[in-house]
Amino acid sequence: MRDDIIEDRSRLLRLQGFLLLKKSHDVIVIGAGPAGATLAYELGKRGIGVLVLEKDKLPRYKCCAGGVTSKAAKLLDFDISEVTEDVIYELSFTFKLGRPYLGQHSQPLIYTVMRDVFDYFLVKRAQQLGAVLMDGQKVTQIQVSADWVEVSTADNIFRSRLVVGADGAYSVVARELGMGRSIEYLVGIESEIVVPEEELAKWKSRVHIDLGCIPGGYAWVFPKRNHLSIGAGCLVSKARYLNRRHQKFLNSLSMG
Ligand SMILES: Cc1cc2nc3c(=O)[nH]c(=O)nc-3n(C[C@H](O)[C@H](O)[C@H](O)COP(=O)(O)OP(=O)(O)OC[C@H]3O[C@@H](n4cnc5c(N)ncnc54)[C@H](O)[C@@H]3O)c2cc1C
Missing domain, CATH: 3.50.50.60 (FAD/NAD(P)-binding domain)
Known part of the structure; x- marks a missing residue:
């Protein structure tokens, strides 16, 4: 049959x-x-x-932080709000998990989406x-x-x-066609983490990025409607550090 x-x-x-x-x-x-x-x-x-x-x-x-910049969204001649998970107005940056630097904007900076x-x-x-x-x-x-x-x-x-x-x-x-052989690839790792509503609310409208914690790359938190996408990416040549440093980044966010 x-x-x-x-x-x-x-x-x-x-x-x-x-x-x-x-x-x-x-x-x-x-x-x-x-x-x-x-x-x-x-x-x-x-x-x-x-x-x-x-x-x-x-x-x-698809493993992706799912951040569509407002510049990219403007290139489309149709609205993406029905597939938008969150609208980002605030960026926070840390260097090696240190003190955060905050930037706010009155206009949307990024729309987060789920790639599927x-x-x-x-x-x-x-x-x-x-x-x-x-x-x-x-x-x-x-x-x-x-x-x-x-x-x-x-x-x-x-x-x-x-x-x-x-x-x-x-x-x-x-x-x-014999192209692209000399490209150095990036690797990424990401967790889609469901957190309690109070925790999710803390991240609403804010993307967080750490530079320096991940050698040859960076780590991120991108809020989605019902969860957080938390990941890290780096050059393939530095991939041996990725799992451990991603874990360190996760621990630094103190989500239990
Ligand atoms: C962990 C991670 C986080 C990221 N976060 C962001 C972000 O927040 N914002 C951002 O702008 N970019 C982000 N990126 C980069 C983003 O994912 C890529 O730039 C984007 O996906 C490129 O789009 P594309 O259409 O060129 O290729 P892809 O999205 O890779 O699409 C290629 C398509 O081709 C198909 N395909 C592959 N091989 C074949 C084949 N042999 N035959 C038929 N089909 C095939 C695949 O299945 C796929 O559907 C991230 C990437 C990673 C890895």
């Missing part, structure tokens, strides 16, 4: 891929993160046909303008010929004259 379902699904995917091949897309965007989704949206606005290929099934969790919700919201905006999303399609190979760029996934081969790699830090597109 289960084999039949898998076989049917695989046939359906092949048929879907065939139909998509027949209906050619002006642009294939690989990756449905904020870069891919907003590009698909902008192309859709201009009447350009887009196929978005995403390796994960959406919506998908936010990224999916952006993709849906692009779909409303005609972009076709195929999720669960991990791109494995790119082949460039004189007339086409051919994009392979496990189930399908797609073709377009224009392919955009928006597949994030470990981009297959960049790898296939």
Whole structure:
């Protein structure tokens, strides 16, 4: 029974891929993160046909502090309040967990979001303008010929004259085209921590960042609607310190 379902699904995917091949897309965007989704949206606005290929099934969790700067939010021509977790007016900075420096502003500085919700919201905006999303399609190979760029996934081969790699830090597109080899990567660790309401209230509208506690990086607290995203990131070359220093940062916040 289960084999039949898998076989049917695989046939359906092949048929879907065939139909998509027949209906050619002006642009294939690989990756449905904020870069891919907003590009698909902008192309859709201009009447350009887009196929978005995403390796994960959406919506998908992503390890991220989820801070959208107000400058970035202004680049969008639609409102993001329905997917906003908190609005940040205050920044506090410490150096090596020392005395905090506070900065306040009368206008929003940052909107916090959960990336599963936010990224999916952006993709849906692009779909409303005609972009076709195929999720669960991990791109494995790119082949460039004189007339086409051919994009392979496990189930399908797609073709377009224009392919955009928006597949994030470990981009297959960049790898296939021999780019980005000299980049030093960053690693991050984050905890989504549910705290009592009184504790959450202390962090409302405030992002906190420590510089210096994490060698080659920094640590953060980003408030969300019902919890705190507390994390740290650093250069891969300093990653050996990350777990211990992240724990030290957590302890310094005295949340019990
Ligand atoms: C711990 C941490 C905290 C961060 N906090 C912030 C923050 O607060 N504010 C901020 O602005 N930035 C933050 N960033 C950076 C932010 O996450 C990235 O800048 C942002 O995600 C880049 O968007 P993107 O669309 O280019 O790539 P991504 O968001 O990485 O999206 C790439 C998409 O491509 C898909 N994909 C990958 N490979 C393939 C493949 N082979 N085939 C098909 N699809 C594929 C992925 O599944 C993903 O959906 C943080 C990063 C980390 C690691």
